[in-house]
Amino acid sequence: VTRLLRLAAAAALLASAATALAFKRSPVLDELGDPIAGRFLFWRAPRQVTYVLNAAAANAAGCAPGEAVVLARASFATWTLARLGPSEPQCTDFLFLDGGQTTSTVAGYVEGGPNQNLVVWRRGACSSVVPAADPCFDQGPGACADQHNCFEEDPRNSAAIAITTTTFKVSTGELLDADLELFDRDEASGSGFWLTCPGPGAPPCAGRPDGRCVAIDLGSTVTHEAGHVLGLGHTCERPNESGCGAPMATMVGTAAAGETHKRVLHVDDVVGVCTVYPSGQPTPSSTAQPPTEVTGGGCATGGASASGLLLAAAALLRALVRRR
Amino acid sequence: VPRPTPRPALAAALLAASIVALCAAPPARAALAVQVSVEGLARTSEAVVRGVVQRRTGVRAGSRIYTEVEVRAADVWRGAAPAVVKVQVPGGVVGDVGQRVDASPLFADGEEVVLFLARPGGRAWRVNGLAQGKFRVEGGQAKPDVSRLVFHKREVEPGERAAEPMTVAELERRVREVR
Numbered sequence: 001v002t003r004l005l006r007l008a009a010a011a012a013l014l015a016s017a018a019t020a021l022a023f024k025r026s027p028v029l030d031e032l033g034d035p036i037a038g039r040f041l042f043w044r045a046p047r048q049v050t051y052v053l054n055a056a057a058a059n060a061a062g063c064a065p066g067e068a069v070v071l072a073r074a075s076f077a078t079w080t081l082a083r084l085g086p087s088e089p090q091c092t093d094f095l096f097l098d099g100g101q102t103t104s105t106v107a108g109y110v111e112g113g114p115n116q117n118l119v120v121w122r123r124g125a126c127s128s129v130v131p132a133a134d135p136c137f138d139q140g141p142g143a144c145a146d147q148h149n150c151f152e153e154d155p156r157n158s159a160a161i162a163i164t165t166t167t168f169k170v171s172t173g174e175l176l177d178a179d180l181e182l183f184d185r186d187e188a189s190g191s192g193f194w195l196t197c198p199g200p201g202a203p204p205c206a207g208r209p210d211g212r213c214v215a216i217d218l219g220s221t222v223t224h225e226a227g228h229v230l231g232l233g234h235t236c237e238r239p240n241e242s243g244c245g246a247p248m249a250t251m252v253g254t255a256a257a258g259e260t261h262k263r264v265l266h267v268d269d270v271v272g273v274c275t276v277y278p279s280g281q282p283t284p285s286s287t288a289q290p291p292t293e294v295t296g297g298g299c300a301t302g303g304a305s306a307s308g309l310l311l312a313a314a315a316l317l318r319a320l321v322r323r324r
Numbered sequence: 325v326p327r328p329t330p331r332p333a334l335a336a337a338l339l340a341a342s343i344v345a346l347c348a349a350p351p352a353r354a355a356l357a358v359q360v361s362v363e364g365l366a367r368t369s370e371a372v373v374r375g376v377v378q379r380r381t382g383v384r385a386g387s388r389i390y391t392e393v394e395v396r397a398a399d400v401w402r403g404a405a406p407a408v409v410k411v412q413v414p415g416g417v418v419g420d421v422g423q424r425v426d427a428s429p430l431f432a433d434g435e436e437v438v439l440f441l442a443r444p445g446g447r448a449w450r451v452n453g454l455a456q457g458k459f460r461v462e463g464g465q466a467k468p469d470v471s472r473l474v475f476h477k478r479e480v481e482p483g484e485r486a487a488e489p490m491t492v493a494e495l496e497r498r499v500r501e502v503r
Contacts, residue, residue, distance in 0.1 A: 028422065029417075029422060029424060029430075030417070030422075031382065031416075031417035031422075032380070032432060032433070033391075033430035033431065033432070034430075034432075106387055107387065107388075108386065108387025108388040108389075108423065109387055109421070109423065110386070110387045111421065115387075126444065127444050127445075130445070132445045132446055133445075134445065136445075137444055137445030137446070137447040137448070138445075138447050138448070139385055139386070140383065140385035140386075140388055140390050140412060140448075141385075141388060141390045141412050141413070141414040141425075141450065142385070142386075142387075142388035142390070142414060142425075143385065143386065143388070144444070144445075146386075146387070146388075152444070159357045159358055159359075159360045159427075159453050159454065159456055160356070160357045160427050160454060161356040161357060161358065162356040163356075163425060163426050163427050164426045165414075165415075165423060165424065165425045165426070166423070166424050167389075167421060167422070167423045167424075168421075168422050168423075168424070169420055169421065169422070170417055170420050170421070170422045171420050176421070193358075216356075221356055224356070225356070228426070255356065
């Protein structure tokens with residue numbers, strides 16, 4: 001009876017942990033743009049992803065010279081240093097490696113390379129800074145951005161602030177490349193958004209940044225986008241939506257002007273990266289199996305993988321009970 | 325340096341989290357954006373069309389992949405557009421290589437859509453406002469696919485309405501009323 005009670009207690013603990021956690025992984029999209037059930041994006045071992053920075057176009061009003069680069073580096077490092085508490089060991093062996101600065105402005109991926117995981121500050125909207133006669137407009141989306149270091153993805157409506165482009169193998173979900181483009185404010189063309197560096201405690205900007213206020217926090221922006229680079233999706237779309245288990249998580253899909261808290265990982269973000277890239281353990285995925293539909297159970301995912309995890313959970317519960 | 329041995333409690337939490345992640349509805353990647361209004365989209369678009377997606381083709385162009393989406397225009401609400409509009413949409417699949425550009429809208433064959441279109445440089449058609457500039461039409465309702473956008477909150481102008489779900493009739497009225 002005692003053994004059963006312990007087993008029940010462990011199961012309850014596991015169940016309660018499950019309901020409190022909210023992070024999600026990014027699915028692989030097929031050629032139709034539909035998510036492939038049970039197949040998620042991930043970086044293969046050794047899980048060391050080198051990024052390079054091109055901050056030549058970072059505006060000087062929001063961040064002191066060099067500050068944008070320092071803050072971007074710290075934002076990537078935040079994920080590498082993930083741990084559940086001050087006394088806990090790092091729980092992931094994923095490494096974002098700083099590859100230094102570059103003058104490259106080319107995002108995307110070329111088979112056979114060379115390729116870089118680029119973080120680039122774009123200078124102005126392409127529609128504002130590139131002459132209409134430029135041949136780049138005939139060369140497909142991204143061509144003008146890459147050739148003129150401008151922000152192209154939003155032809156007319158300054159709606160997008162930061163865009164991440166990921167390249168992956170459809171058959172496995174293995175990530176091949178990831179690039180982050182930031183639409184920082186270009187005062188000459190009047191396009192873009194004020195990305196700022198001052199952190200927690202700084203007041204929201206009322207107008208043009210003065211170096212002491214927060215407009216759109218660069219640290220929160222890069223930390224959030226780096227989570228997408230890792231293969232994480234949105235914890236929830238709105239912090240106040242029903243059932244949002246972690247409204248303060250970095251990976252929540254809404255941001256308010258002046259907020260800076262997404263610089264610091266919430267426990268849900270930590271569990272997310274440490275689940276996908278646990279120290280010394282393989283990434284849980286169903287990529288070895290073709291996706292299968294699970295019907296009637298409400299869990300639309302790769303059957304083999306989900307079953308495996310459930311079995312593993314059961315084994316863990318048994319082990320926990322034996323230890324006590 | 326030896327790796328620390330995972331603690332049972334942590335391992336339990338990670339396993340539980342794995343299950344939750346795999347059982348969750350498929351999530352999406354995202355780009356950071358500010359919300360735009362229907363009127364703002366219309367003002368900055370060269371054409372607004374209602375039509376049906378006929379075909380999609382993945383195209384590799386250097387380091388980029390895009391999808392050429394052919395839409396048969398049933399109605400043009402604003403501006404001028406050809407009967408079949410070929411729209412270049414960032415991201416797509418060529419062979420076993422996929423490229424996803426966050427904030428870019430997704431399309432399905434046979435899907436009825438309303439598109440806000442621009443031609444940067446006067447050349448190829450692109451979706452204006454990316455995912456906010458593409459509405460899926462179904463059962464009299466029009467819905468933009470903005471689930472992959474992270475919004476920085478910004479109020480739209482008084483009297484205007486954000487690019488959000490609404491009836492097709494309201495969407496058309498708002499587009500046609502823009503001067």
